[in-house]
Amino acid sequence: MAAAIFLLFYNLLMRVSVGVSGGIAAYKAAELVRALQRLGLEVHVVMTAGACRFVQPLTFAALTGYKVITSLWQDPEVTEAVAGPNGIDHIAEAQWADALVVSPATANILAKFAHGIADDFLTTMYLATTSPVLVAPAMNVNMWNHAATQANLEILRQRGVQVIEPETGELACGMVGAGRMAETATIADAVFGAIGRGHDLAGEVVLVTAGGTREAVDPVRFLGNRSSGKMGYALATAAQSRGAKVILVSGPSGLHPPSQCEVVKVISAGEMRDAVVARMNEASIIIKAAAVADYRPVAVSAQKLKRSGPLTLELAPTEDILAEVVSCRRPGQLIIGFAAETENRMENGRAKLLRKGADAIVVNDVSGSGVGIEADTNAATFLTRDTAIELPEMPKRQLADRILDEILALRRPRPVVVELDDHEEGGAIHDGAQKESVPSGARRQLIVE
Ligand code: CTP
Numbered sequence: 001m002a003a004a005i006f007l008l009f010y011n012l013l014m015r016v017s018v019g020v021s022g023g024i025a026a027y028k029a030a031e032l033v034r035a036l037q038r039l040g041l042e043v044h045v046v047m048t049a050g051a052c053r054f055v056q057p058l059t060f061a062a063l064t065g066y067k068v069i070t071s072l073w074q075d076p077e078v079t080e081a082v083a084g085p086n087g088i089d090h091i092a093e094a095q096w097a098d099a100l101v102v103s104p105a106t107a108n109i110l111a112k113f114a115h116g117i118a119d120d121f122l123t124t125m126y127l128a129t130t131s132p133v134l135v136a137p138a139m140n141v142n143m144w145n146h147a148a149t150q151a152n153l154e155i156l157r158q159r160g161v162q163v164i165e166p167e168t169g170e171l172a173c174g175m176v177g178a179g180r181m182a183e184t185a186t187i188a189d190a191v192f193g194a195i196g197r198g199h200d201l202a203g204e205v206v207l208v209t210a211g212g213t214r215e216a217v218d219p220v221r222f223l224g225n226r227s228s229g230k231m232g233y234a235l236a237t238a239a240q241s242r243g244a245k246v247i248l249v250s251g252p253s254g255l256h257p258p259s260q261c262e263v264v265k266v267i268s269a270g271e272m273r274d275a276v277v278a279r280m281n282e283a284s285i286i287i288k289a290a291a292v293a294d295y296r297p298v299a300v301s302a303q304k305l306k307r308s309g310p311l312t313l314e315l316a317p318t319e320d321i322l323a324e325v326v327s328c329r330r331p332g333q334l335i336i337g338f339a340a341e342t343e344n345r346m347e348n349g350r351a352k353l354l355r356k357g358a359d360a361i362v363v364n365d366v367s368g369s370g371v372g373i374e375a376d377t378n379a380a381t382f383l384t385r386d387t388a389i390e391l392p393e394m395p396k397r398q399l400a401d402r403i404l405d406e407i408l409a410l411r412r413p414r415p416v417v418v419e420l421d422d423h424e425e426g427g428a429i430h431d432g433a434q435k436e437s438v439p440s441g442a443r444r445q446l447i448v449e
Contacts, residue, residue: 014195015042017097019122020060022050024172025104025138025181030055032103033063035188041195044069044093046122048109069093072121090121094128099195102126103164104138104181107149113161114152130241132194136164136187141177158376160237160397164190197401199243200408206239207283208232209276209290209321211251213269217313218301227291228374229253230396231338235287236261238400247283249275251290269293269318276321277328285334285407288322289362291373326357334410336360336403342367349383359410360384362403382406 016036020029029051033043045060046069057068072090094100102109102122109122113135118124126133135156143149144166153163164187168178181187210232214222229250236248237258246261249272257263264279266272269292280286295315305311322337329335337358341348342365349363363381366373379393382403391402 014040014098014198015044015096016191016195017044017046017093017100017125018060019100019102019105019109019125020045020047020051020055021102021104021106021109021122022048022053023104023106023138024054026051026054028181028184029103030059030063031184032101032187033060035184036191037063039188039192041191044097046070046093046125048120048122050106050108069121072124090124091128093121094125094131097129097131098198099132099134099191100126100129101134101136101187101191103134103136103187105135107137107139107143107146107152110135110137110149110152110156114155132162132197132241133160134162134164134187134190134194136181137166137179138181139166139179140171140173141175141179144177144179157395158397160241160395162190162194162398197242197405201239201404202243204239204244204284205247205282206236206244206285206287207247207249207276207279208236208239208287209249209251209272209292210236211253212291213251213272213293213318214267215269215293215296215318216300217297218303218305220304223293223295223297223315225291225293226373227251229255230374230376231378231400232287232289233257234396234400235289235403238397238404239285242401242404244285247279249279249290269296269321273319273321273324276325280325280328280333281330283333285336286325287336287403287407288325288358289338291338291340292321293318320356322356322358334359334407336362336407339363340366340373346381346383346388349381353383353385360407384410 018029018033018036020026029045033045036043043064044066045064047057047060049070052070057070060068069089112119112123113126116127118127137144157163164182166178167180167182169180170176171179211229212225212227214224216222232248232250233253233255236246240246240258240261246258247264248257248261249264249266250257251266251272264275266275272290272292294317296318298314298316322335326335335358337352337356339349339352339361341363345363345365349361353361361383363383364378376395377393378396378399380391380399382389382391389406391399
């Protein structure tokens, strides 16, 4: 009951901008506004010029109780209502909204979003918002299948925009195929899910390691690996946008870290170990996504090695940072490792989980091409001592959110199964469980949340 009241109260504070672009499905945006309001969300509507040809702004004004934004060049009354006396309304609207959902999203609006064209209110607001963005495409099947549309969608997915896939069926143009906008309930659920994540990491300090390390051989050569750092940077970005303070300890990488996170740049495994150990006490969650070199040359040549026949390098193991972090963790700290495997993925992953003592290991299969190391997508298994959650192939930014969801779920109490039998009436039931009378001779299970 208390949880339900909290959820309702929380939702009442959450705000959504519904962007409507110019397609025949624009009329369905009215149903979406209603569905979002039923979830307790406050809704504004932003319409493109094309959308206004299909539906009157008045419809949405009546539904929401707010003036509908239809142009960058509004009358001053609308600007003041949305942005206050000195406001710039596309910036104010972008800051107001906890999520932006565009429904329907035409091929044109997807192309503009993908390429940063900002020539009306909706496209300008898209660039200005840092909140989750969702798009519900609706168009003719050939337009949907066109390489340009698919390429634009891929760009948007990579940037973390959630694409609510259209359904296959009869289209307004009379053709049959993919392109029919998803059901209103599906879109509303997706918005609610995106907002639900909101700032669920507020108050957490997340330390992420990313990229590969380099172990010097001589002044110009090193032993390294192909890790790009994309997964670790995606985790840092996702954690920051969910309200965490992020410390990113990064091996050499050409990627741009999220703007507000603290970046500690390191090169070798030894430097990464020192940086992690120095900062680990601040962190409530430690995610070791880095591909740390397992060996370093015993001696680093002061001069560039000359070519003179076969060369044997003597290597010594590097420090196992993850194992060290686990051994000196403080209570309540969650520690997550990664495992890149090329064979016996699950067996090796499980053995690594137990050996290292982490709370969970994200196991990747890096034997194939196209996913994992260097790629933009990844598939993984989130492995704990008693669960194995499959995370299918998806862009690393989305996978980062799924991994963070599972990490947060580790904090929730797990159901406890209590076995009851005839001479153990009531069993050993934990707090909060309902006591049940057990018929003589029966054996029952009680699941305690
Ligand atoms: N790791 C670490 N320090 C090392 C090596 C690895 O902290 N010297 C961490 C990685 O960041 C990752 C996890 O340990 O989170 C597993 O890394 P991986 O290279 O898959 O495992 P290894 O322990 O090196 O075992 P192996 O190479 O034998 O599979």
